Amino acid sequence: MRVLVNISYNGRDFSGFQYQHDYRTVQGTIEKQLKRMHKTFVRIHASSRTDAGVHALNQYFHFDTEIDLPPEKWKFILNRAMPKDILINDVSIAADDFHSRFDAKGKTYRYKVYTGEKNPFYDGLKTHYPYKLDISKMKEAMAPFIGTHDFTTFSSAKAEITNKVRTITAFEVTETPDGYEFTITGTGFLYNMVRVLTAYVLECGRGIRTPDTLNMIAAKDRTVIPKTAPAEGLYLEKVWYEKL
Known part of the structure; x- marks a missing residue:
């Protein structure tokens, strides 16, 4: 069984x-x-x-x-x-032939960021990013990710998978009372991919990086996006199956 x-x-x-x-x-x-x-x-x-x-x-x-x-x-x-x-x-x-991993059709992740002063009650649950963020710049950076791309630039340098093409079906940011939440849905994700994407978008929102997503994707070079957002803000929100 x-x-x-x-x-x-x-x-x-x-x-x-x-x-x-x-x-x-x-x-x-x-x-x-x-x-x-x-x-x-x-x-x-x-x-x-x-x-x-x-x-x-x-x-x-x-x-x-x-x-x-x-x-x-x-x-x-x-x-x-x-x-x-x-x-x-x-x-x-x-069913006897069901497999949790191989039958999954996609996943949704949520990344939680709070700005302003540090809050000890968020320790381990949200990422503290104490800078003013421009949501329009973040949306500009996020939009080109929708679709099928080679995400070599936005994966960990430790990733051993040869095929780094993935499909993103949704990438959104919403403002919360104390910061922002990012949700991203795709057919699959590379090691650290969501956290690297988030780090890039946050730098665009902060104004220390100009949104240049398509060129970043085309570069296929992990070194152009050296930062990875902390683990504590990341949540696996949903795993998608055809019959669940």
């Missing part, structure tokens, strides 16, 4: 989603509980992997089990065993 789980978590005190020996991770925390239940190791397969300090509002993973429990019972048992920074939102039974 294949069990599909939807979770949220506060990534502030995790060293990312993916299991790491001797480090606290979301995957390691969940697999530890499943091992207690099954008396043997159970691997979970996630829709995506988040970095240290990155949060998730709506993320999926699946695992296979011989324990026959109804979804609501799985949800209750798992939530009871989870630490305070992980929440099991929903559990369902998936």
